[in-house]
Amino acid sequence: xxxxxxxxxxxxxxxxxxxxxxxxxxxxxxxxxxxxxxxxxxxxxxxxxxxxxxxxxxxxxxxxxxxxxxxxxxxxxxxxxxx
Numbered sequence: 090x091x092x093x094x095x096x097x098x099x100x101x102x103x104x105x106x107x108x109x110x111x112x113x114x115x116x117x118x119x120x121x122x123x124x125x126x127x128x129x130x131x132x133x134x135x136x137x138x139x140x141x142x143x144x145x146x147x148x149x150x151x152x153x154x155x156x157x158x159x160x161x162x163x164x165x166x167x168x169x170x171x172x
Contacts, residue, residue, distance in 0.1 A: 098122075 094101045100120040106113040114130040125147050127140045142150070152163055 090105045090107050092101075092103045092105075094103075098121060102118040102120070104116040104118070106115070114132060117128045119126045119128070123144065125142045125144070127142070128137050130136075131138050149161075149163060152161070
């Protein structure tokens with residue numbers, strides 16, 4: 090299950106785990122103009138852990154989900170991969 094909210098400066102997507110036997114904490118994704126942050130509560134420390142991705146890193150992650158093992162670099166603007 091997930092929610093989508095459009096804030097003034099970001100789109101916020103929250104992912105909620107509802108199918109696993111050991112439920113994970115919610116994940117909040119904040120998409121800004123220049124970066125994307127991913128946040129999740131660490132129940133061991135009771136602190137929010139945050140990862141920040143540049144738009145290039147986000148593009149690479151999207152491409153990586155559909156590729157086999159290897160080292161890749163996306164060509165600027167074309168979406169092509171080179172190994």
